[in-house]
Amino acid sequence: MTPQRKDAARNWDRITTVARELVDEGTPLQLNDVARRAGLGVGTVYRHFPTTEALLETVATPCLEALGDHGRQALAHDDAWHAFSTFLTQLVEAQVTDPALAKVSATATDVLPRTTELKRQIIAIGTELLTRARAAGTVRPDLADGDLVPLMCGISYATYVHSETPADRLPTARRYLDTLLRGLSA
Amino acid sequence: MTPQRKDAARNWDRITTVARELVDEGTPLQLNDVARRAGLGVGTVYRHFPTTEALLETVATPCLEALGDHGRQALAHDDAWHAFSTFLTQLVEAQVTDPALAKVSATATDVLPRTTELKRQIIAIGTELLTRARAAGTVRPDLADGDLVPLMCGISYATYVHSETPADRLPTARRYLDTLLRGLSA
DNA sequence: ACAGATACGGATGAGCTATCCGCTTCATCG
DNA sequence: CGATGAAGCGGATAGCTCATCCGTATCTGT
Numbered sequence: 001m002t003p004q005r006k007d008a009a010r011n012w013d014r015i016t017t018v019a020r021e022l023v024d025e026g027t028p029l030q031l032n033d034v035a036r037r038a039g040l041g042v043g044t045v046y047r048h049f050p051t052t053e054a055l056l057e058t059v060a061t062p063c064l065e066a067l068g069d070h071g072r073q074a075l076a077h078d079d080a081w082h083a084f085s086t087f088l089t090q091l092v093e094a095q096v097t098d099p100a101l102a103k104v105s106a107t108a109t110d111v112l113p114r115t116t117e118l119k120r121q122i123i124a125i126g127t128e129l130l131t132r133a134r135a136a137g138t139v140r141p142d143l144a145d146g147d148l149v150p151l152m153c154g155i156s157y158a159t160y161v162h163s164e165t166p167a168d169r170l171p172t173a174r175r176y177l178d179t180l181l182r183g184l185s186a
Numbered sequence: 187m188t189p190q191r192k193d194a195a196r197n198w199d200r201i202t203t204v205a206r207e208l209v210d211e212g213t214p215l216q217l218n219d220v221a222r223r224a225g226l227g228v229g230t231v232y233r234h235f236p237t238t239e240a241l242l243e244t245v246a247t248p249c250l251e252a253l254g255d256h257g258r259q260a261l262a263h264d265d266a267w268h269a270f271s272t273f274l275t276q277l278v279e280a281q282v283t284d285p286a287l288a289k290v291s292a293t294a295t296d297v298l299p300r301t302t303e304l305k306r307q308i309i310a311i312g313t314e315l316l317t318r319a320r321a322a323g324t325v326r327p328d329l330a331d332g333d334l335v336p337l338m339c340g341i342s343y344a345t346y347v348h349s350e351t352p353a354d355r356l357p358t359a360r361r362y363l364d365t366l367l368r369g370l371s372a
Numbered sequence: 373a374c375a376g377a378t379a380c381g382g383a384t385g386a387g388c389t390a391t392c393c394g395c396t397t398c399a400t401c402g
Numbered sequence: 403c404g405a406t407g408a409a410g411c412g413g414a415t416a417g418c419t420c421a422t423c424c425g426t427a428t429c430t431g432t
Contacts, residue, residue: 004378005377005378005379005428005429005430006428006429006430007378007379007380007428007429008378008379008380008429011379011380030419030420031419031420031421032419032420035381040380040381041380041381041382042381042382042420042421042422043379043380043381043382043421043422043423043424044379044380044381046420046421046422047379047380050421051421052420106343106347108347140365140368142361143365146348147348147361147362149347150344150345150347150348150362151344151362153343153344153347154340154341154343154344154345154347154362155340155344157292157339157340157343157344158336158337158339158340158341158343159336159340161292161294161335161336161339161340162332162333162336175328175333176333176336176337176340179326179329179366179369179370180365180366180369181369182326182368182369183365183366183367183368183369183370184365184369190409191397191398191399191408191409191410192397192398192399193397193398193409193410193411194398194409194410194411197410197411216388216389217388217389217390218387218388218389221412226411226412227411227412227413228389228390228391228412228413229390229391229392229393229410229411229412229413230410230411230412232389232390232391233410233411236390237389237390238389
C-alpha cells in the first residue's frame, strides 16, 4: 500500500469541496460539472469517484459521523423517551438540511463500506434508544427497528414536497416529526 | 375543432397502454422505449406527449379520477373521523400501488390542466373531510390543509424505502398511516 | 538526474431527449 | 368513387450527459 501522491490528495480535496458546494446549492450532482468547476479533467473525477453515488456518499460521510456522535450522546441520557425523540429530531433536521444525506439515507445499497458501517452504527443506536423507550413503556410496541430510518426519510420527503424554500423546511419537518412522535408514544 | 383521426386515436391508445405496462413493471418511463414497444416512431410518441411528464400524468389520470370518486363517497359518511381516515387510507394505498401516481402526487407543477383540476378536487375533498373531523374535535388543530398531500407522499416514500418487494408495501403503508393517524387524532 | 509508478486530461463513443421535415394515411367533397 | 388538402407518421439527426480509455505529464524514491 503506497501512500497517495500529493497531487492526487489535492485533487480529492478539490473534488469533494466542489461537490459539497454543488449539493448545498441544491444542484443534482453531475460529475462533469464537478470536473469543470474544480478545474480538472473528467477522467480525474471518475478515477477518484467511479460513480455519482460514490461521491455523494463521500460528501455525506461527515454528516453521518456527526449523527453517530449525537446518537452516542443521546445514549447517555436518563429519560428514555427524551433521548429517543431528541435523536430522531436530529436525524430529520440533518436530512432536510442536507440533500446528500437525504439521498444516501434513502438508498439501501451503498457503494462505500464506510457508509454502510456508519449507517449500521446509527441504526444500532436508534434501535437501542427505541428498545429503552419501549422498556420504559413510553412507546407503542408495534414499531419495528427497521421502521425508524424509512420513517425519517418519509418525513424529510414530506417536507420537501411541502416546502417551496429551504427556509420553510426546518419548522415543517419539526411539526411533522412531532405529529409522528405523538403517534408513536403509548 | 376537427374530430381526431382514427389512426391518431389508435396510436394514443397504444402509447398509453404500453406506458401503463412499463410503469407497472417499475421501469422509469422513457419515450423511446414506449415508441419501440408500441411499434411506433419516436416522433409519433412525442407529438402525442411532448414530455415524459405529460405521458405520466395521462397514465395517472384514471387513478386520480378514481380517488376523486372515493373521496365523494367518503363525504357521504356520517362519522367524520372514519370518513377522514378511510380517505387517507385510499390515497396512500393508491400511491404505493402505482408509481405513476406517486410521482404525479409529489410534483407541484403539472403539465396537463386536467391533472391540476383533479388534484385540486382531491385536495378540496381532503380539506373538507379534515375540517369536519376538526369540528367534531377528533383531530389535532395544528394540522394544516396543505399538509395532507405531503404527508401522504411521505408515507408512501417511507414505504418504498422500507420494502424490498412490492408485495411488502401495502401492509407497511397501512402500518405507517395508522401510526400517523394516531398522532393526528386528538 | 533518472526510472518506474502513479495520476492526469480530454478525445471518444454510447445512450437518451427532443426536433424537424419528407412521406403516408385519412376524411371530405365533387 | 377518386381526387385533394389536411392531419398524422416515422426516423434521421442534433444536442446533451455519462462513462471509458490511453497517450502524456507529474510525482517519488534512488
